[in-house]
Amino acid sequence: MKFLLATTDPQKLPVTVLSRCLQFNLKALSSAQLEKHLANVLASEEIEYEQQAVTYLAQAAQGSARDALSLLDQAIAHCGGKLSETEVAAMMNLVRSSQVLGLIHALLARDASALMDEMQALHDMGVDYGAVLSRLESELHQIALAKQFPGAYETNVCQDADYAALASLMSAEQIQLYYQMALVGKRDLPWAPDPRCGFEMTLIRMLSFTLDEAEQHRPITGSDEFNQDITPSAESSTHPERASLQEPRADYEVSASISQPAEAQAERQAINSVKPSAGAAKVEDWNQLVPQLRLTGLAEQLALHSSLEKGGEDHWIVRVDPAQTSLLGSQSESRLRERLQAEAGQGVRISIEASADPIETPFKRQQRDASAKLEQVKQDLKKDPMMNDIADTFGVDLEKAIIQPRD
Known part of the structure; x- marks a missing residue:
């Protein structure tokens, strides 16, 4: 004996039942398939119908053959045995295509x-x-x-x-x-x-x-394939009241773009915003240069754990801290090189390599600054009479308390 179970909410069935069943997920039918099925039913029942009425029923069923047949039964009863577009639209409170x-x-x-x-x-x-x-x-x-x-x-x-x-x-x-x-x-x-x-x-x-005549028949070429401007009608010159309506056209420009990850878009914008420095051969302070590169993710970490030195008039060398060499050889290295190339100019060669000895990096400087700031906060708290009273009242040891400075 075999049991056939059908449901639109399989998640409501107990797991013990589902684990013992062979499941078949049935996809929704298209409107064209439902129209053909309903037409066959009407033909077998010898019921007259208008094609548009059947289209309304198929679209309202949203891919469900069961719902389509239920709507068909209602429509036959409502229309008195003959399905017309007007009657079906009225029954379903629809606006007719006409x-x-x-x-x-x-x-x-x-x-x-x-x-x-x-x-x-x-x-x-x-x-x-x-x-x-x-x-x-x-x-x-x-x-x-x-x-x-x-x-x-x-x-x-x-x-x-x-x-x-x-x-x-x-x-x-x-x-x-x-x-x-x-x-x-x-x-x-x-x-x-x-x-x-x-x-x-x-x-x-x-x-x-509206679109002017020239714009309607202009062939789409080049970058226009992804960015088509909608030009107001030439009638704006003769109808000032229409010209005022045509001014806010940004909301109705038809455009499309190739989607990219947010991180890639941010980095590309940053590259476009970085201009080659006037003295390309001069190496600026690396601690100041890293934030200007607007890097993110692993590329930012690679820059923070590196230092920059001048290898010649047209050569920049980026030394990576020995403890962070795992960041090399990845996409982060190419993104850092691309950003530095935009900063230095095309005439400067960029090299990124591991350092043999420990080096001073922006990350280490940030750690020192944060430690110094935290120590200063602790000293200020110890000198604050009110804070000392609170600590004595609640038995808090300021030396062992977890203190985080606010930016």
């Missing part, structure tokens, strides 16, 4: 009157404006797919004629601009006086900002 596409058409036509009518219609429905902006982002995503990958998805909704038509009317930059504005608008929705105000200001912003 309504969101109407907003996009009004924006592209720069028709403020039509845009206001569409917004008023949404207000009359009592919609969730955050959900409308999410739907707008989804539709722009489908338009972007139709723009960049025409014919790539045989069963995807982006093959619909409406998306293909909008993709032909919009540039890739314009799609990204609207998408970014929708994201920022939804993010700032809680800070608006009310949701309707935040939603309408987002669409007005989309209506006010």
Whole structure:
């Protein structure tokens, strides 16, 4: 006898049960797979349906076939045996794709009157404006797919004629601009006086900002691939009120960068900020130079346990304390050499090697300074009458007490 157990919360099962089970983790189904499954169910039951209604149900199920079938049962009962887009959207309190596409058409036509009518219609429905902006982002995503990958998805909704038509009317930059504005608008929705105000200001912003003709058709080359500037429309010269709206454009510039670790970025910025010294052959005080190098991690430790000497007019030698030679031969050595090269200039050769004898280093100086400071604090405490009274009252030996000076 075999038992088949199914759950969405396996962590709630006792460990003694899980240890005796062969587990299969089932991944969520895609919306396209759920649409196909629901269509097969409807066909076998001989129930008429509109494709967009099935799309709504599949998207709402979020990858769960069980939830999709439950929603399908509710939709069949609600629609009286025939699934229509309007009825299903009303049942789930959704904004229909045709309504969101109407907003996009009004924006592209720069028709403020039509845009206001569409917004008023949404207000009359009592919609969730955050959900409308999410739907707008989804539709722009489908338009972007139709723009960049025409014919790539045989069963995807982006093959619909409406998306293909909008993709032909919009540039890739314009799609990204609207998408970014929708994201920022939804993010700032809680800070608006009310949701309707935040939603309408987002669409007005989309209506006010545009790309000039030259920018829309400019080929992307070189560094522009990772940093595309969104240029305000030339209409700003003839419409001063739009020019004022176009000034704060930093929030809506479409840009991307290759992510790097925070430590690497900090070191790269430090290298760019270090300028070659005028007297490259002159070795400055090493204790003062180390903090200026802005090193971190092991590279900083290598510098703190080293000393710098002049090996010639164009040669700097970094001697590493014999007790810290384990820091050599690692990435920290190359980072220290790179930073020193930026400080000394390209004409100076940098050598990093272990010292045969103990040497004076910034770390040893810091230790001496800290010990001297701690000793001074102890002496000051011994001379303080109030502190002596407190120590006598509580039986504290100031000689054995743990005392840390404050910076």
